[in-house]
Amino acid sequence: MRIVLRLLLVAALVALGFWLWTVLFPGPEKLIRKRIAEVARLASIAPGEGLVTQGLRIQSLVNCFDPHAELTFDLPGRSQYTIAGRDEMTEHAGAARRNFRSLKVELLDPNLALSPDKQSAVVDLTAKVKLPDERDFIVQEMKFTLKKINGEWLIIRVETVRTLSCSPQGGSLAVCRPVRAPGGHRAYNAWQFLPFPVGRVPSRGVVLEFSNRRLISSSIPQTD
Amino acid sequence: MKSTTNNSGLPAWLRTILIGRKPKWTLIRIAVLVVTCYIVFGFLVLVIRIEGPSMLPTYSTGRINLVNRLAYVRREPRRGEIVAIRLSGSEYNSREFVHDLVRFRLNFDRLARPSVMYMKRIVGLPGETIEFVGGRLLVNGQPLDEPYVKARYRWEMPPRKLGPDQYFVVGDNRTMAIDDHEKGVPLRNHIVGRVLL
Numbered sequence: 362m363r364i365v366l367r368l369l370l371v372a373a374l375v376a377l378g379f380w381l382w383t384v385l386f387p388g389p390e391k392l393i394r395k396r397i398a399e400v401a402r403l404a405s406i407a408p409g410e411g412l413v414t415q416g417l418r419i420q421s422l423v424n425c426f427d428p429h430a431e432l433t434f435d436l437p438g439r440s441q442y443t444i445a446g447r448d449e450m451t452e453h454a455g456a457a458r459r460n461f462r463s464l465k466v467e468l469l470d471p472n473l474a475l476s477p478d479k480q481s482a483v484v485d486l487t488a489k490v491k492l493p494d495e496r497d498f499i500v501q502e503m504k505f506t507l508k509k510i511n512g513e514w515l516i517i518r519v520e521t522v523r524t525l526s527c528s529p530q531g532g533s534l535a536v537c538r539p540v541r542a543p544g545g546h547r548a549y550n551a552w553q554f555l556p557f558p559v560g561r562v563p564s565r566g567v568v569l570e571f572s573n574r575r576l577i578s579s580s581i582p583q584t585d
Numbered sequence: 586m587k588s589t590t591n592n593s594g595l596p597a598w599l600r601t602i603l604i605g606r607k608p609k610w611t612l613i614r615i616a617v618l619v620v621t622c623y624i625v626f627g628f629l630v631l632v633i634r635i636e637g638p639s640m641l642p643t644y645s646t647g648r649i650n651l652v653n654r655l656a657y658v659r660r661e662p663r664r665g666e667i668v669a670i671r672l673s674g675s676e677y678n679s680r681e682f683v684h685d686l687v688r689f690r691l692n693f694d695r696l697a698r699p700s701v702m703y704m705k706r707i708v709g710l711p712g713e714t715i716e717f718v719g720g721r722l723l724v725n726g727q728p729l730d731e732p733y734v735k736a737r738y739r740w741e742m743p744p745r746k747l748g749p750d751q752y753f754v755v756g757d758n759r760t761m762a763i764d765d766h767e768k769g770v771p772l773r774n775h776i777v778g779r780v781l782l
Contacts, residue, residue, distance in 0.1 A: 525769030
């Protein structure tokens with residue numbers, strides 16, 4: 362009996378040690394999940410927030426992003442728009458706080474893919490936004506790209522994903538739309554799942570044909 | 586009136602009700618029940634609460650329903666079935682699940698219960714061409730009989746050919762403009778299961 366108790370004690374100590382290790386030295390996945398949870402908490406607006414609290418929360422929210430981070434929203438029935446850089450983010454966060462008394466943001470079901478070198482990660486998640494005085498809530502699938510910069514996981518890109526827009530077989534057409542690229546350059550991308558490297562696509566109006574989310578062909582118009 | 590008591594100070598009849606005549610077996614039964622409920626309601630049958638007008642009049646906001654996650658293990662989805670579609674992440678299909686199970690490398694994110702799901706009706710099957718003309722849904726150029734649609738807005742959508750593993754889903758409420766209604770082709774591994782009730 363004494364041996365069993367000793368074994369149990371050793372097992373408990375090992376478990377405690379392991380738990381302490383994960384708390385003191387969290388892995389990248391844990392840090393990323395913590396960052397995502399922090400963004401959701403800071404993006405939410407509590408009713409009756411004071412001006413100082415608002416400012417601090419906006420500052421903390423913006424600090425979760427890289428200075429050149431880009432947020433691209435492509436929502437059904439609305440034209441695509443992009444928020445680039447911390448200044449624009451601060452403006453939009455301030456405007457949201459002026460327009461809404463309260464707002465609850467939840468970032469749910471994160472699905473995390475870490476790069477082999479563990480220096481960047483892509484998180485696919487579901488954003489759930491509850492507006493005040495509204496019975497329904499807004500849900501949107503989103504893709505967050507994070508990068509480890511100076512030992513800190515910062516968000517470098519946020520994109521909306523159209524869950525029910527799997528490309529049909531036989532090809533579909535998409536015309537490139539301009540997006541703002543880091544450093545003020547203009548880049549073009551077609552759909553959110555097909556980001557082009559800056560400078561690879563020459564001009565606006567390039568017609569791309571897809572099949573199962575793969576590019577089949579592209580044609581560049583004679584005149585731009 | 587007499588009532589026997591035990592060491593715990595509870596009357597015998599109350600003790601029998603609470604923990605049974607054989608406490609050890611009661612404990613085992615409770616443990617089995619808890620584990621079974623956890624597996625059934627955590628992984629096999631999902632309990633959902635419906636929100637939003639997309640499936641009106643078939644389903645209204647606030648109604649509780651169940652999703653059978655094993656519905657498409659042995660067969661593929663059929664036309665007219667109402668399915669739950671997860672947004673982020675992906676579901677195991679039966680082949681992937683068995684493949685990962687035998688190699689002891691299950692991805693628990695794919696098993697985890699999604700928090701938010703779309704609820705839509707399957708109207709288009711793999712290989713078919715779907716289009717909306719004047720609010721009528723055409724499958725391979727033929728109008729589909731949809732008794733569940735009570736009122737329709739004049740939706741227009743050009744023909745769309747579905748791939749070998751693609752299903753077209755749409756809600757029953759067609760009274761809004763086409764752009765305001767979430768519909769389309771989800772990835773097959775985003776289909777969580779069939780709505781039961």
